[in-house]
Amino acid sequence: MKGGTIFARGRLLPLFVWIFGLLLVWEGTSWMLLHVVETPLAQSKLPYVHEVLSTLWKYSGTLLKEGAATFGNAGVGFLIGAVAGASLAVLMSLSKTIEQLTFPYAIASQMIPILGLAPIIYGIVRDEQTSRIIISGYITFFPVALNMLRGLRSVDPSALELMHSYAAKPWAVYWKLRFPAALPGLFGGLKIAAPLAVTGAILVELMGAQHGVGVIMLRNLYYGSSHTYMFWSTVIVGALLGIASYWLISLIERLVAPWQPEFRPKGGSC
Amino acid sequence: METNSVRETKFIGPTSKEMAQPALTAAQKNAVAIPKPMEEATRWGSSRMLKRMFSAGVMLPVLAGVLFLALWEFQIFHKIFDLKKYQLPLPTAIATTMRDNFSMLLSYTGYTLTEAVLGMLVGSAIGFLIALAATAWPRWGSGSLTLVAALNAVPIVALAPIMNLWFGDGIGSRIAIVTATTMAAMAINAYKGMAAIDPLALDLMHSYAAGKPAVFRYLRIRNSLPYVFTALKINATASMIGAIVGEFFFSSKGLGYLLSNSIKVAKMPLGWSCIVLAAIAGVLFYLVVERLEKVFIKWHPSQR
Numbered sequence: 001m002k003g004g005t006i007f008a009r010g011r012l013l014p015l016f017v018w019i020f021g022l023l024l025v026w027e028g029t030s031w032m033l034l035h036v037v038e039t040p041l042a043q044s045k046l047p048y049v050h051e052v053l054s055t056l057w058k059y060s061g062t063l064l065k066e067g068a069a070t071f072g073n074a075g076v077g078f079l080i081g082a083v084a085g086a087s088l089a090v091l092m093s094l095s096k097t098i099e100q101l102t103f104p105y106a107i108a109s110q111m112i113p114i115l116g117l118a119p120i121i122y123g124i125v126r127d128e129q130t131s132r133i134i135i136s137g138y139i140t141f142f143p144v145a146l147n148m149l150r151g152l153r154s155v156d157p158s159a160l161e162l163m164h165s166y167a168a169k170p171w172a173v174y175w176k177l178r179f180p181a182a183l184p185g186l187f188g189g190l191k192i193a194a195p196l197a198v199t200g201a202i203l204v205e206l207m208g209a210q211h212g213v214g215v216i217m218l219r220n221l222y223y224g225s226s227h228t229y230m231f232w233s234t235v236i237v238g239a240l241l242g243i244a245s246y247w248l249i250s251l252i253e254r255l256v257a258p259w260q261p262e263f264r265p266k267g268g269s270c
Numbered sequence: 271m272e273t274n275s276v277r278e279t280k281f282i283g284p285t286s287k288e289m290a291q292p293a294l295t296a297a298q299k300n301a302v303a304i305p306k307p308m309e310e311a312t313r314w315g316s317s318r319m320l321k322r323m324f325s326a327g328v329m330l331p332v333l334a335g336v337l338f339l340a341l342w343e344f345q346i347f348h349k350i351f352d353l354k355k356y357q358l359p360l361p362t363a364i365a366t367t368m369r370d371n372f373s374m375l376l377s378y379t380g381y382t383l384t385e386a387v388l389g390m391l392v393g394s395a396i397g398f399l400i401a402l403a404a405t406a407w408p409r410w411g412s413g414s415l416t417l418v419a420a421l422n423a424v425p426i427v428a429l430a431p432i433m434n435l436w437f438g439d440g441i442g443s444r445i446a447i448v449t450a451t452t453m454a455a456m457a458i459n460a461y462k463g464m465a466a467i468d469p470l471a472l473d474l475m476h477s478y479a480a481g482k483p484a485v486f487r488y489l490r491i492r493n494s495l496p497y498v499f500t501a502l503k504i505n506a507t508a509s510m511i512g513a514i515v516g517e518f519f520f521s522s523k524g525l526g527y528l529l530s531n532s533i534k535v536a537k538m539p540l541g542w543s544c545i546v547l548a549a550i551a552g553v554l555f556y557l558v559v560e561r562l563e564k565v566f567i568k569w570h571p572s573q574r
Contacts, residue, residue, distance in 0.1 A: 110507055123357065
């Protein structure tokens, strides 16, 4: 128990100092731009934090509702993409044929700029809900599949031999050896994909949708400098959604795969 | 030497819990030997193994690709998903459009690729430095890592107008966007590589009374290399995305600009040719990074 609190304090305090320092620098720079340097459009470039925060508070109801819409859609796509990616990785590790068939395309399709595809997908589907889910899922798919495959492959050969000498069934090898070994890779992929899924969802909203953070963001961007604070609020909400998704994955990782060196009290680095 | 120590741990007790641990350290070590199939794939490509050109590893994906294109060309997809030809143009139409606008498309691709490469170099360098700092001073550094991850979570689409305000609507704003998007992947991956070192190796270094710089020089940086290259590969793709999405909004040049414009005026074949070229540019970029990885990992002792 005691160790837990020390751990929490040791981790969270620096983070808060960082955030506080950053906000201070931000506020100072904003003041500098407005009063000392007198750049044109100073408040659009870097608005006062307190103004943005008060706008954020004032419209928190709307922002929360739209943010939830974005987050929900991104989440559904993310889950579908993650499950599909993990299944493909397992299939590829099971069967050489499937791997030979799909791996070049998995690599190649990872290099198609998927967010570039977004307008095309939107143009085809013409439905914000579906295209958001498709894009979020597609973004999630490849990091998860490739990272998980690497994990499944990276089992120590001698551990495999040991399992073999115990006459372990294939499913036992998977369950006890390969899956635990693949978990760090899987979560690495998920952590990359989670904020991207949110980005994808917002991008679709920017292209023309009814609900979501992106819609308000675009609207306020077009209204110009009088709506600067609201625009920045939506940016912050978008960022918070991304952070929330990242933290959620990290939390799950800590619960599911707690043996990783970086979770040890000394953090694998001392 | 390292493998020995892992084996020793295993003999202590092969219960399922302890099994997991050596398996993991091994996983991290073997991560050095990044995807084997990829290496094989390139080997197949070399003329030295002409015979293997006709092996299953090449023929299967090629056949699948041809089948996919055929289904597309003969409008099977259009029937299944109930699409019209103006929604999903046929491959031949895309090819024709590409040939007709070749020189413009080529110069736009070059422009976008320049943004992506420059942005990625800057972003990856900053990300690596952040990872170094985060490992050297874990107490304060991990906070900065969280902040970088947070920056990564700011949607590119929101970054784009902000960067445009800051850096004007020239090439600078897209480089800034790409920098911001590539930083986090490198920071997180490099940090993971530097942190996830074999505890036994660290103990050994300690028993040799190695200082922090020595641990970095001989252990952490070396261990992080495979992760760094993984991050570079991720970033090669991400930077293309950043550049293209950045061009959606404020640009008069580049593939992203052309793509969003041609979709607006319902020139779907032109939009698709942008995607095809972006994909080709992305693949080339990726292959260059992969080539570099091979060169660097070659002298990497853990590969022998």
